Amino acid sequence: MSSKLDLLQGTLDVMVLQTLATIGSMHGYGVARRIEQVSGDEVLLNQGTIYASLVRLQQRGWISATWGTSDNNRKAKYYAITASGRKQLAKDSAYWHRLSKVMDRVLTMPLEGGL
Amino acid sequence: MATFKEALQRMLSLFRKREQDVELDQEMQSHLEFAVEENLRAGMTQVEARRRAMVQFGGVQQARERQREARGLPWLEILIQDLKFTFRTLRRDRAFAAIAIVILGLGIGANIAVFSVVDTVLLRPLPFPNSGQLVRIVTKNPKSGESSKTYSADATEEFQQRNRSFQDVTGYFAFSSDENLKLVTTGQPLPVTGLMVMGNFFKTLDVQPVLGRLFTPDECVRNSRAVTLLSYAFWKRHFGGDPAIVGQAINLSGTPTTVVGVLPETFDFGSVFSPGSKVDLFTPVVMENIRFQGNTLALTGRLKPGVTVPQAQAEADLLFPKLDFIVTHQYKPDYTAKLSTLKDYVTGKLRRSLIVLWCAVGVILLIVCVNLCNLLLARAAARSKEFALRSALGAGRIRLLRQLLTEAIVLAGGGAALGLGIAYAITAWLANQGSIALPLLSSVRVDHTALAWTLAIALLTAVLFGLAPAWKISHEHLVDALKDSGHGSSAGRNHERMRSMLVISEVALACVLLVGAGLLLHSFLRVLDVDLGFEPSRAAAIQVDYDDHHDADTRSAIWQNIVHRVEAIPGVETVGLSDNLPLSRNRSWGISAKGKTYQKGELQGTFVYVISPGYLKSIGMRLIKGRDISWDDGPKSQAVVIINETVARRLWPGEDAVGRIASINGNDALVIGVIADVKESDLEGNGGWEMYLPATQAGPDGANLVIRTTLPPDTLASAVMGTLRQINPAQPATEFRTIQQLVDHAVSPRRFFVVLVSVFAVLGLVLAALGIYGVISYSVTQKTQEIGIRMALGATQGRVQIDVLTKTLQMVLLGAAVGVVVSLGISQLIATLLFGTSASDPATFAGMMLLLGVVAFIAGYIPARRASQINPSIALRNN
Numbered sequence: 001m002s003s004k005l006d007l008l009q010g011t012l013d014v015m016v017l018q019t020l021a022t023i024g025s026m027h028g029y030g031v032a033r034r035i036e037q038v039s040g041d042e043v044l045l046n047q048g049t050i051y052a053s054l055v056r057l058q059q060r061g062w063i064s065a066t067w068g069t070s071d072n073n074r075k076a077k078y079y080a081i082t083a084s085g086r087k088q089l090a091k092d093s094a095y096w097h098r099l100s101k102v103m104d105r106v107l108t109m110p111l112e113g114g115l
Numbered sequence: 116m117a118t119f120k121e122a123l124q125r126m127l128s129l130f131r132k133r134e135q136d137v138e139l140d141q142e143m144q145s146h147l148e149f150a151v152e153e154n155l156r157a158g159m160t161q162v163e164a165r166r167r168a169m170v171q172f173g174g175v176q177q178a179r180e181r182q183r184e185a186r187g188l189p190w191l192e193i194l195i196q197d198l199k200f201t202f203r204t205l206r207r208d209r210a211f212a213a214i215a216i217v218i219l220g221l222g223i224g225a226n227i228a229v230f231s232v233v234d235t236v237l238l239r240p241l242p243f244p245n246s247g248q249l250v251r252i253v254t255k256n257p258k259s260g261e262s263s264k265t266y267s268a269d270a271t272e273e274f275q276q277r278n279r280s281f282q283d284v285t286g287y288f289a290f291s292s293d294e295n296l297k298l299v300t301t302g303q304p305l306p307v308t309g310l311m312v313m314g315n316f317f318k319t320l321d322v323q324p325v326l327g328r329l330f331t332p333d334e335c336v337r338n339s340r341a342v343t344l345l346s347y348a349f350w351k352r353h354f355g356g357d358p359a360i361v362g363q364a365i366n367l368s369g370t371p372t373t374v375v376g377v378l379p380e381t382f383d384f385g386s387v388f389s390p391g392s393k394v395d396l397f398t399p400v401v402m403e404n405i406r407f408q409g410n411t412l413a414l415t416g417r418l419k420p421g422v423t424v425p426q427a428q429a430e431a432d433l434l435f436p437k438l439d440f441i442v443t444h445q446y447k448p449d450y451t452a453k454l455s456t457l458k459d460y461v462t463g464k465l466r467r468s469l470i471v472l473w474c475a476v477g478v479i480l481l482i483v484c485v486n487l488c489n490l491l492l493a494r495a496a497a498r499s500k501e502f503a504l505r506s507a508l509g510a511g512r513i514r515l516l517r518q519l520l521t522e523a524i525v526l527a528g529g530g531a532a533l534g535l536g537i538a539y540a541i542t543a544w545l546a547n548q549g550s551i552a553l554p555l556l557s558s559v560r561v562d563h564t565a566l567a568w569t570l571a572i573a574l575l576t577a578v579l580f581g582l583a584p585a586w587k588i589s590h591e592h593l594v595d596a597l598k599d600s601g602h603g604s605s606a607g608r609n610h611e612r613m614r615s616m617l618v619i620s621e622v623a624l625a626c627v628l629l630v631g632a633g634l635l636l637h638s639f640l641r642v643l644d645v646d647l648g649f650e651p652s653r654a655a656a657i658q659v660d661y662d663d664h665h666d667a668d669t670r671s672a673i674w675q676n677i678v679h680r681v682e683a684i685p686g687v688e689t690v691g692l693s694d695n696l697p698l699s700r701n702r703s704w705g706i707s708a709k710g711k712t713y714q715k716g717e718l719q720g721t722f723v724y725v726i727s728p729g730y731l732k733s734i735g736m737r738l739i740k741g742r743d744i745s746w747d748d749g750p751k752s753q754a755v756v757i758i759n760e761t762v763a764r765r766l767w768p769g770e771d772a773v774g775r776i777a778s779i780n781g782n783d784a785l786v787i788g789v790i791a792d793v794k795e796s797d798l799e800g801n802g803g804w805e806m807y808l809p810a811t812q813a814g815p816d817g818a819n820l821v822i823r824t825t826l827p828p829d830t831l832a833s834a835v836m837g838t839l840r841q842i843n844p845a846q847p848a849t850e851f852r853t854i855q856q857l858v859d860h861a862v863s864p865r866r867f868f869v870v871l872v873s874v875f876a877v878l879g880l881v882l883a884a885l886g887i888y889g890v891i892s893y894s895v896t897q898k899t900q901e902i903g904i905r906m907a908l909g910a911t912q913g914r915v916q917i918d919v920l921t922k923t924l925q926m927v928l929l930g931a932a933v934g935v936v937v938s939l940g941i942s943q944l945i946a947t948l949l950f951g952t953s954a955s956d957p958a959t960f961a962g963m964m965l966l967l968g969v970v971a972f973i974a975g976y977i978p979a980r981r982a983s984q985i986n987p988s989i990a991l992r993n994n
Contacts, residue, residue, distance in 0.1 A: 028142055029149040046173025047146065051139060052185035059124035059186060072152070076145045077138070 012045075012053045014096065017089040020063060020081040027068075027076035028054060054079060062088050128187045139182055147172060193514075197521040205525065211494060212526065215487055218885075219530020221878060222476075222483030223572055224537025227561060229476045229871075230568045231542050233469050235559045236462050242381050242558065244321040245417075248282075250424060251460035252414040252431070255451035258719045258803060263703065265289045265410040268402045270438040270450060271313075274414075277434055280427035282419050285319040286412035287312040288400050292700045292817055293392060294658055297847035298353070299366035306658070306847040307349070308393060309367065310384065311400035317344070317378070319417050327361040327376025334375075335399040341372040342399065347380040349395035372398070383557055387461055388413070391552030391860055407441065415457060428454045449715075461554045468868050471945055475631065475875045478624050480576065482882045485621045487580040489886050491523070492614050493893050495584040516585045523581025524574070531573035535561065538569075550856075551863045583613075611894055618886045619930040625876075625883035626934025626967055627941060632869075632876035633959040634942055634949055639869040641951035642862055648759075648793030648802065649697055650735025651854040655828035656696055657835060658849040659818045667750035671811040674727050675746055677820065677842060684834050686826040691730025694815035696854070697795050698861045702816065706758070706806055708766040709776040709783055721762060721804035722795050725815035731757070731790060731807070733821040734854065741773040741788030744809040748787075754779075754812050757788040759805040779806070798861055799950050821854070828853045868948075880967065883930075884974040891923050892978040902982055903990025912983035919982050923975025931964055 019034050020026060026034070031054075032047040057063045062085030068078045081089070128135060147168050154164035172178070183189070205212040240246045257263040266274075266286070275284045287310055294306035314335035317324075324344065334342045345360070354360045364371040378397070385392040405411050418427055431452040440448045455463070495502075502515055538561050545551075546559050659677060663670035674692055681690045695701055703720035707713060728745050731738060739760065748755050756777055763772035763786075775786045792802035810818075820839075824831055832851040839846045859866075895902070902915055939955060946954040 027145070027149070029146040032146075033153075046178070047150075047171050048143070048173040048175060048178025049181060051142065051178055052181040055182050055186040056121075059121045059128075060118075061120050070145075070149070074145055074148060075141070076149070077142050 012049065013057060014089070014092045016050065016053050016057060017062060017081060017085055017092065020079055021086060021089055025068075025078045025080040027070070027078050029076075031079065057085070060088075061085075125186065125188050129191065132187070135186065136179075136183075139179060143172075143175060143178065193517070194521070197518050198525065200518065201522045201525050204522070208494070211490065212529075215490060215526045216529040216533055218483050218486055218882065219527060219576065220533025220537060222480045223531050223534030223569065223576070224541070225476045225534075225875060225878070226480055226572055227534055227538035227565055227569050228541040228545075229472050231538065231561050231565045232545065232556075232559050233473050234562075234564055234568075236465060236553070236555050237469055239564075241387060241458050241461070241555075242383075246458065247456065248418045248420070249320065249457035250281075250416050250418055250427060250454050251457045252284075252416060252452050252454055253460070255453045263410070263720050265413050266438075266450065267410050267440050267448075268406045268408075268412065269442045270410075270440065270448075271412050271414060272402065273438050273442070274434060278416075278427075278430060280418055280422045280430050281416040283315055283319040284414060284416040285313045285316045286400075286414040287316060287388070288405065288411055289413040290411055290700065290702055290816065292658070292695075294847070294849050295817065296368045296396075297660060297845070299369065299845075304660075304845055304847040305353070306849040307367075307395040309343070309396050309398055310394045312397050313402075313412070314399050316397075319415065320382075321417075322378060322382045324376035325379045326358055327374070329376060330399045335401060337401055337403045339401075341367070341370050342375045343367065343372045344397045345374055345377045346384070346393075346395055346397070347378055347382070348393070350377045353395075367396075367398075381558075385549075386555050386557045387457070390554040390556070391550060391863065393549060409440075424454055424456060428452075465553065465864075467945075468864075468948060471631070471948065472868060472871055475628060475872055478628050479875050479879055479882075480572065482621050482624050482628075482879050482886075484576050484579040485617050485624070486882050486886050486889075487526070487576075488583045489614055489617045489621075489889055491519075491580060491584040492617075493889060495519075496893075519585035520577070520581050523577040523585075527573040527577035527581075530576070531569050534573075535566075535569055538565070550860060551867050552860055553864050553867060611890075611897075614890045614893070615926055618883075618890050618926050619933070621883045621886045622927055622930025622967070622971070623934040623937065625879040626931050626963070627938050628872075628876040628879040629963040629967060630934070630938035630942060630960060631945060632872045633963040634945065634952055634954065634956060635869050635872050637952045637956060637959050638948070638950040639862075639865055642798050642865060645794065645798050646791075647697070647798070647858065648736060648791050649854070651858050653825070653828060654734055654821060654823045654854040655831070655851060656819045656821045656854060656857075657832075657839070657851045659692065659820045659839060660846045660849075661818065661843060665814075667811055670815075671746070671749065673842075674810055674818070677839070678727060678729060680838050680842060681820065681822065681835060684831065684838060686824050686831055688823045688825055689729050689733045690823075691733040691821050692727040692810065692815075692818045693730045693734070693821065694725045694810075694817050694819070696819050696821070696857060697734070697793050698797070698857045701795060703804075704780050704806075706756075706762060706766070706804065707778050709778045711766075719804055721806050723813075724805070724807045725810050725813045726807050727810055730821060733823045735823070736793055737791040739789050739791055740771070741786070743788060744807075746811070748809045749811050754782060754784040755787045755809060756784040757790060757807040758786055759790050759792050759802065761792055761802060762804045762806060763789045765804070777806075779808070784808070798858070865950075880970055883967075884970045887923060887926065887971055887974040888977060890926075891919060891975050892981070894922070895919060895978045895982045898982075899985055899990045902985050903987040906985065907987040907991065915983045915985075916976075916979045919979035920972070920975050923971060923979070927968065927971040927975075931967060934967075935960065935964070 015035050016031055019031050019038075023030075023034060028050050029047070032045060032050045035043060035050075036045060054063070054065075058065055058079075061082060063079050063081050065077050065079050067075060070076050147165075150168035150171060151164045154167050155161070157164075159167065183192075241249065243249060252266075253264040271284070271286055275281075278284065291308075291310055293308050296307050296309040297304040298307045299305075314330045314332055317329045323329075325347065327344075329344065330342060333339055343365070345354070350356060350360065360374050361376060362373065364373045366372070384394045384397075400412075416427075418424070431454055435450040435452040437447065438450045440446045506512070506515060542559050542561050546557050548556060661670075661673045661677075663673055678690045678692065681687060701722050704723045705718060706721045707718055726744070728743055731743055738757075741757070744755060744757065756779060758766075758772060758777070766772065766777070767775055772786050772789055777784050777786055790805075790807070793805060794800075794802055795805060796803070820835070822828070822831065822835065829851070835851065836846070836848070902910075906912075906915065938960070942954040952959070
């Protein structure tokens with residue numbers, strides 16, 4: 001377990017937004033599984049924690065929710081990204097790309113003598 | 116935008132809690148079912164599939180909590196939870212809650228009320244725009260009442276022209292009395308109080324009328340048409356607030372007078388310039404009319420922007436000595452001027468008293484906090500198991516502290532609400548005490564500053580009395596508390612030691628209050644005990660209206676008629692008239708021994724009273740030598756005068772004054788009598804110079820009929836008024852006042868402070884007694900078993916009582932010892948407020964200690980008695 005990544009505060013929200021943006025309308029379980037699969041099971045995720053993220057995003061108006069029925073006739077709440085959610089996602093992904101590039105550069109800095 | 120939306124949503128979710136919980140549960144339910152299905156498809160057994168799904172999901176309860184936190188306002192929910200719990204606990208413990216709230220209410224109420232007074236009188240500026248520029252101008256060393264605090268018309272006008280510090284200098288006529296005018300309407304003439312003010316009076320104070328306009332310059336000269344401005348209260352009371360009155364003429368003492376305006380409600384002349392009196396209407400002072408009346412104007416000025424009081428003072432020091440008394444006479448009366456801001460002049464003398472009062476209520480609040488701390492500690496001791504249990508069940512330390520603080524804040528809130536109610540009642544009552552001669556009292560009210568103060572006090576008390584027990588509990592060892600059955604264990608002892616300390620400090624604080632109140636009370640009794648020089652009991656006075664056309668013979672006849680007719684009323688002993696009464700309006704003239712020359716400063720203004728025969732006897736002044744005046748001392752006979760002992764001693768030292776010739780304002784008068792000194796302006800100072808002239812020879816300034824009776828004075832009011840009406844149908848319905856009322860009015864500020872401080876001291880004493888009772892009673896309950904054992908082993912009831920009382924007395928003695936030491940220091944600070952009483956007056960200290968001891972004894976005796984009645988067999992069987 002210790003080899004898995006602990007999620008930074010706020011990262012889960014971005015993952016959820018990105019997932020919904022790619023796969024369209026989906027229920028909580030689907031979103032959680034999708035994140036696990038895409039991360040290559042690298043992410044330490046108690047699937048239950050997804051619901052705090054979903055309700056937060058919903059309250060901010062970035063995703064919407066409706067009750068629907070699954071292929072195998074099960075009642076589930078389906079989430080979909082909204083227009084303002086897409087805007088937010090664009091902002092967040094730009095931020096993460098920049099951050100990861102910077103982190104990458106910093107961490108791969110060649111060794112130098114002196115100052 | 117998103118954050119606002121989120122906040123709104125979070126708020127809304129508070130009200131949809133259940134619905135959202137159900138929805139989440141459904142969602143999580145289907146989540147698990149999806150997971151189980153997928154696992155089954157992957158080939159797991161039913162049991163394994165379910166187990167894996169649960170593991171992947173993580174804690175269901177945690178997920179629920181996290182979702183709730185994300186969607187709602189967790190801190191608010193916890194607060195609501197705490198509040199609910201607090202209300203439940205307090206409802207269960209109703210007696211405790213009630214006592215706590217009442218104690219707090221009294222403490223906070225007293226604080227708000229006193230703060231409102233302090234705020235109004237000391238902190239808030241006077242109710243005039245830029246009131247900091249207003250300066251009162253009085254003589255540097257006033258010795259003889261109003262006459263020496265005022266200036267002549269010429270001096271005023273000269274100063275107005277010559278000064279460069281003031282925007283404007285104005286004044287009012289300082290010698291008009293209450294009910295000096297009568298409003299003649301269709302019915303009975305109505306006595307009203309009018310005040311003459313200089314034309315620029317309201318402009319200088321920057322008071323704008325709510326209706327009409329102020330006086331114009333041409334209304335302030337001789338033979339101009341008579342005009343008046345009404346005070347707001349008078350306008351409301353007598354004209355029903357009718358705006359049409361402006362422009363109409365009313366009949367004032369026979370003169371048709373046009374009402375030109377109504378002054379605003381916020382302008383109360385009495386409360387600023389002449390505490391304890393009310394003015395109904397204002398008329399312009401005509402300078403020509405008072406030019407030869409001497410010093411009559413009380414001056415106030417408005418400084419130019421940027422000019423300081425010391426600068427203006429420096430200028431005044433140069434100008435005033437050069438001012439003329441009357442320009443055409445070239446006589447310089449050596450005027451001096453002491454400038455102080457109007458605010459300082461009005462409230463300066465009260466500063467110390469009010470601060471003392473403020474401190475007293477502060478001490479009360481401290482005692483209240485200590486007391487509640489004590490009560491909460493007792494409760495905390497009883498609840499330590501509850502808290503230990505809750506903490507064993509997973510409640511965090513912070514959460515428990517929060518719960519305790521919430522309780523404290525709820526109690527403080529209840530106390531603050533009650534306190535506000537009390538304060539509103541007290542301030543409303545104070546504002547209507549027109550008879551208390553304290554400035555600005557009528558505008559005392561609980562305003563937003565006071566409300567902010569309440570909030571601050573409530574929070575402070577809550578933290579003060581809530582924190583100690585909270586701290587105590589949160590530091591208690593969990594396991595110990597669970598094991599501690601509360602009887603004689605070390606934790607119990609610790610609680611008790613802390614509580615004893617609290618009681619000792621409470622006793623010390625109460626002791627300080629008691630000593631302070633005792634000293635002030637002692638002073639007050641001393642003041643009431645002073646020799647007034649007259650006898651107020653069974654004497655009354657009423658203002659008499661008459662018209663003598665300024666003729667001494669006519670006046671003599673009218674006055675004689677009044678005296679004889681009123682004397683005939685059954686129950687009336689003696690009757691006399693005087694223009695001025697002691698402890699009210701006064702004026703002064705000059706007197707000297709004829710033929711002697713005096714150095715500067717040797718003579719001083721002498722209070723002058725123009726009287727009828729019988730007046731001295733009626734008011735109870737004591738003739739020491741010589742005779743009273745008689746009706747035979749007529750307008751054409753030898754001018755006579757009666758002087759007081761001080762004048763006799765100063766003008767004819769070591770000689771008999773009777774039979775000497777005095778010079779009064781340049782005219783000769785034979786001294787026919789000497790009376791004992793009279794407290795003419797206040798009870799606490801030494802009497803000044805006084806002289807009494809017959810109304811048949813000198814011009815009186817109005818007339819007060821003084822009646823000495825064998826009956827209660829009030830019963831004569833209607834008979835006297837009836838007789839006066841028979842003599843003069845135009846006699847207005849002036850107030851029939853007992854002479855005692857004059858004395859009461861003069862001592863009212865001191866009475867006001869003494870009553871308040873005493874009430875606070877008693878409150879402090881009761882609270883301290885409650886504290887003692889609480890601690891002793893609690894310790895007796897705790898030791899029921901121990902006492903039972905001792906009694907089973909042969910201890911007598913008396914022995915048990917003595918033990919309990921000894922513990923009480925130990926605490927009280929310690930507290931009193933600390934209290935006395937502190938009191939000795941503090942009483943020096945109030946030394947200037949005392950009268951005829953030393954700041955370390957042993958009798959007062961001893962008396963207060965005795966009082967404290969007795970009350971403490973009673974507080975300790977009740978539980979001691981209970982302890983001695985413990986039945987050993989029952990006590991041992993319990994627990």
